[in-house]
Amino acid sequence: MADESTDGQAPATGRSRGGVCPTGRRRRSPSRRRRILRAAAWSAAAAVLLGGSGLGFAYFKLNDNISGVNIDAKLGKHRPDNTPNGSMDILVLGSDTRSGANAKYGKTQSGARSDTAMVVHVNKKHDKASVVSIPRDTVVERPSCARDDGGGTTPAQRAMFNSAYEAGGPACAVKTVESMSGVRMDHYVEVDFSGFKKLIDNLGGVEITTKKPIKDRRSNLDLSTGTHKLSGEQSLGLVRTRHAVGDGSDLGRIQLQQAFVKALRDQIEKIGVFSSPTKLYKLADTATSAVTTDSELDSVDDLAGMAKLLKGIKSDDIQMSTMPVNYDPADPNRVVPMKSKADKMWAALERDKAIPKSATKGSAGEQTDIGGVVR
Template identity: 60%
Template structure:
């Protein structure tokens, strides 16, 4: 089955510190120098490459199918979840993990202990008709109340208050991350996609780099990044440095890094759409091989055919069809390296997505930004 003959189906159905939760608004203070780095998610791009690369027959099919890793989120979470939407929309939790083992140790730093953290999280809402989408980035440093959850191995994890959002993944993996997002938003996550440091870098290199324009010099030794203002074609290593940096631009916070990640994702999506991969079969296969070996999915997407169907339902969505925001938060006056949910504005976001409506601009007005918007395009 070639990509051209594929039909257009829809989308198929470090732990934080325990302590009291705090709320309030405050001015941003200078963050501490040593901070763990985030990861830009390219799972959408990976899925799109699978659409182009899946042949559906012979060795290639079985090789790509064998690459895929999946986790049974539904089995772990059971029935105590928000109801599925009946308005034709879909919600996908996309995570970037920084596993500190194997090839990721050099890229992510830290101990080679096999642990992983979700340094980047995006809630992707695909509207009815699958022609537009909204993306809500969830800051990893947000202090939340984490619900009790069961991981995919059957292990139980108690609830915790006033912990960082990314503690959910490091505590109980993908299932606990999904449980936490559903508890936070009241929205059912229909699918789960995850990509890691080394996979991200390999995908960018397989694509031949990504072109971006920076409006100022960006220098961050921690992320091995040194860019002058202007237009650059970033290698995988440079791209990873850009989406990990938090000291090179803005106010040095995770929020500024999120703004860079969102700008890079738009540039990446535009480039993938313009590449004629069918003219280079080897490159096409290499991209598909890397993409399927990079992503971890929920069990419903754990085969090439399912991922093909999923990606075909999204491939009409380009950068201009996406609205990207950061979950409404304010800086924590008690700790300059943490943020707190701005609950009233966040509810505007969740209500809009539940009703398959655009996110109102008022939902992000006056919230913390990170001050890096417009640095990269």
């Protein structure tokens, strides 16, 4: 050590290993084992301090990754009442913006649209979930919405559902869902294309079994019959394809998305991300960079709390449904809600009940052949 002389004797000044104690007795030189233990203790202390600094850096970096939107401030008080039964409703959107890293997925648009929309209802026991997909091509009454520039939009009687996001951003999408369902959205989560791909790649891919080949040149998807471990690019192709399955409508694509959500939940359970700090941080870094949330979820603590809350829900505990619709007689490329059945579906969520089969029976969304394509 630095305070020892080269001949093994104690230096003239300072406290020495082999010096004299105040009692007059000479100190015994510590054993090699004690020196090793002392060095190990100092090393452990240093590791804790450095590790804490690293965790602090990681925490602030992950926090900075997250984009938040104050939905409550934009919508004000004119919203459905909060149901005080402990359940939770979350609007999850997949944004189809074509800017930045997403540009290769289509022509640049003046504004993004909600390519995928799901209302996720978590029951009051937090052990089951109901997921209701809203077809992007649904004709709806879009309410007036405030814009970021301080202006506003006028109500529209026959607007496509996914135009709400383009017209007024996340708050308008939430307002439109609440207007048509009567169910208050407790939270909002948006995921973009490029972030979705990275997330799947960091998970090591997601396993899907196809009963029929799926080939879609527009989505760069070419899958033979059998089981596949899909990369991020392939996964994005699967959840976006519509021309290679069913009748080529958005309704067929929705069922592929629902099958993928369950497979994704199984993959997260399978790889055990919490067993590896490195894997967990990498996944968290990608996930937080990929999402925009409401302001009540825009921190690592808040997202971690929600993840913990949802942790016990397995894929078999998720009920998948599509809002009941019929094809629009005025435009076969659009669908219109089946009001009485849709009301029954939303009422079930509000009462924290499972969605009855009678709510979806006869819907065009239940008549696709996608069940025979993937499992």
